[in-house]
Amino acid sequence: MIQKAQSIDNVAIFGFADAEEESQLYKDAYGVAKALAEAGYTVVDGGGPGVMKAASCGAKAGGGKVIGVTYYPKDMKNFEGRCPENPLDSEIKTQNYVERTLTLMKEGQVYVVFNGGSGTLSELGMAWGLARLQFGHHKPIILYGDFWIEILQALKKSMLLRPEEIEVYKIANSPEGVLRTILFFEDEIKKGNYEYLKISRENGQA
Numbered sequence: 001m002i003q004k005a006q007s008i009d010n011v012a013i014f015g016f017a018d019a020e021e022e023s024q025l026y027k028d029a030y031g032v033a034k035a036l037a038e039a040g041y042t043v044v045d046g047g048g049p050g051v052m053k054a055a056s057c058g059a060k061a062g063g064g065k066v067i068g069v070t071y072y073p074k075d076m077k078n079f080e081g082r083c084p085e086n087p088l089d090s091e092i093k094t095q096n097y098v099e100r101t102l103t104l105m106k107e108g109q110v111y112v113v114f115n116g117g118s119g120t121l122s123e124l125g126m127a128w129g130l131a132r133l134q135f136g137h138h139k140p141i142i143l144y145g146d147f148w149i150e151i152l153q154a155l156k157k158s159m160l161l162r163p164e165e166i167e168v169y170k171i172a173n174s175p176e177g178v179l180r181t182i183l184f185f186e187d188e189i190k191k192g193n194y195e196y197l198k199i200s201r202e203n204g205q206a
Helices: 024-039 051-061 097-107 118-133 147-158 175-190 196-203
Strands: 010-014 042-045 066-071 090-094 110-113 141-144 169-172
Touching (some): 010 024, 010 097, 010 118, 024 042, 024 051, 051 066, 066 097, 097 118, 110 118, 110 175, 141 147, 141 175, 147 169, 169 175
Parallel strands (some): 010 042, 010 110, 042 066, 110 141, 141 169
16 A cells, blocks of 8 residues: 655545536546555545535545535525535635635645546646745646646647746646655655645644
């Protein structure tokens, strides 16, 4: 079994809220979260359905804990909100969608991003933008699935990305790959490249 990184405790999961339980996407999120929990990590997600529910259920199956960052909207009919079937050990309730996203960023020390829609893209965009701004002391991003390769190639070709913007993420395509990638970031911490991870949650920074 792959060991847990000493300097990383919480891993935030992002992905499609409409993923069905029989879909490969749901199964992938479940498997990754289960492996994370078995290795000793706490899973953080938005407390909703789909990939979020898969992450929580996988973490519980792996004997781990789940932190849910939720928002109960009154005027957003297309927002999934809290899923009663998503098993959380603790819940952080936020006042709006933006606060929810920022709190997810704060609670997670590493981000794993699965396939999803515009909500997932907005979360990735926030994480990626912060990683670039805080480059050298940023929170790492793991993109799950080989489909990201084509997307990133198109972005590199068509957009004005700076060199550091393509150095803040890694792509993984298996639970074991996610765990190994976290250990890669652990090595970067030991080299002093990601010292931010050790102090960010204490300081309440995203």
